[in-house]
Amino acid sequence: MKVEIDPHAGFCFGVRKAVQSAEEILTAEGSLFCLGDLVHNEEELLRLRALGLKTINHEEFESLRNCKVLIRAHGEPPETYWTARQNNIDLIDATCPVVLKLQGKIEKSYREIKDHDGQLVIFGKKSHAEVRGLEGQTGYKAIVIEKMDDLDKLDYTKPIHLYAQTTMNREDYKLVIKEVTNRIERSGGNAEKFHCTQSICQQVSGRISLLTDFCRRFDCILFVSSPKSSNGRILFEECKRLKSGSYFVTGPGDVQPQWFENVSSVGITGATSTPVWLMEKIALHVKNRTK
Numbered sequence: 281m282k283v284e285i286d287p288h289a290g291f292c293f294g295v296r297k298a299v300q301s302a303e304e305i306l307t308a309e310g311s312l313f314c315l316g317d318l319v320h321n322e323e324e325l326l327r328l329r330a331l332g333l334k335t336i337n338h339e340e341f342e343s344l345r346n347c348k349v350l351i352r353a354h355g356e357p358p359e360t361y362w363t364a365r366q367n368n369i370d371l372i373d374a375t376c377p378v379v380l381k382l383q384g385k386i387e388k389s390y391r392e393i394k395d396h397d398g399q400l401v402i403f404g405k406k407s408h409a410e411v412r413g414l415e416g417q418t419g420y421k422a423i424v425i426e427k428m429d430d431l432d433k434l435d436y437t438k439p440i441h442l443y444a445q446t447t448m449n450r451e452d453y454k455l456v457i458k459e460v461t462n463r464i465e466r467s468g469g470n471a472e473k474f475h476c477t478q479s480i481c482q483q484v485s486g487r488i489s490l491l492t493d494f495c496r497r498f499d500c501i502l503f504v505s506s507p508k509s510s511n512g513r514i515l516f517e518e519c520k521r522l523k524s525g526s527y528f529v530t531g532p533g534d535v536q537p538q539w540f541e542n543v544s545s546v547g548i549t550g551a552t553s554t555p556v557w558l559m560e561k562i563a564l565h566v567k568n569r570t571k
C-alpha cells in the first residue's frame with residue numbers, strides 16, 4: 281500500500297507562528313494562558329496543554345492581573361487590548377499578519393463610510409473568533425452575512441463596503457459579490473458606492489488547486505482535521521468533490537479498515553490547523569493496518 285502525506289498540508293504560517301510563540305514561552309516559563317483555543321485541533325491542543333498551555337475564555341481573561349496572555353492567530357477586538365492595559369496583562373500578540381492587515385482595512389473603511397450612512401459588511405461565520413475581532417473594529421456595527429438569505433439585511437440604495445473572513449470559500453464569496461451587484465442594480469442603487477475587497481487568505485484558497493493534483497494521485501484520501509476548523513470544512517468538501525473515497529478523520533481511532541478494500545494508494549492531507557505530526561501518526565497507523 282502506498283501511503284503519502286500531502287507536502288502542502290500542515291500549519292499555515294499564521295498558525296505556525298502562533299504555536300512557535302507559545303512553545304518558546306512554555307519552554308522558558310512552563311506555563312502560559314491563551315485566550316481561546318490556540319488552534320482548531322484537539323490533538324495539538326492536548327500536546328500544548330501537556331507543556332503548560334492553559335486556554336481561557338474572555339470572562340476568565342477579565343479576572344486576570346499581572347500575567348502573560350497569548351492572542352492567537354485569529355486576532356482580537358480592540359477591547360481585549362484595553363482590558364490588558366488596565367489589568368497589567370502582558371499580551372503576546374500572535375495575530376496573523378494577514379488578519380491584522382484586514383482588521384486595519386476594516387477599521388479605516390468603517391471610519392470612511394459611517395458618516396455617509398454606509399454599511400460595512402463581512403461575509404463570514406458570526407460565531408468565529410476572527411469575525412468577532414473584525415466586527416470589533418467597527419464597534420460591532422458591521423453587518424455579518426453567513427448565507428445568501430442574510431443579504432436581505434442590506435439596504436442597496438446606500439453605500440456598501442464588503443469584506444470576507446480570511447478562511448471563507450473564494451467561489452462562495454464571488455457569488456455573494458455577484459448577488460450584491462445584482463441587487464444594487466434592481467434597487468436603482470449606485471454601483472460606484474459598492475466596494476468589495478478580496479480578503480480571503482492565499483494559504484487557504486491556494487490549497488484548493490494543490491488539492492486537485494494531490495487527490496488525483498490516490499485511490500483514497502484521509503482528510504485530517506477538527507470539525508471546528510472552518511477551512512478544514514471547506515477543504516474537505518473540495519476533497520469529496522474530487523474523490524468519492526475521501527474520509528474526514530480527527531485521529532487514528534477514526535480510521536476504518538473497510539475504507540481500504542480494493543485500494544492501493546492512500547493520500548493524507550489536512551487543514552491549515554492540522555499538525556504534521558498527527559498526519560504522520562495516521563500514516564503509520566494506516567501502513568501497519570494494511571501490511
Ligand code: SF4
Nearest residue numbers: 292294376378446481
Ligand atoms: S489561514 Fe491565512 S489568515 Fe488564517 S492564520 Fe493562516 S495564514 Fe493567517
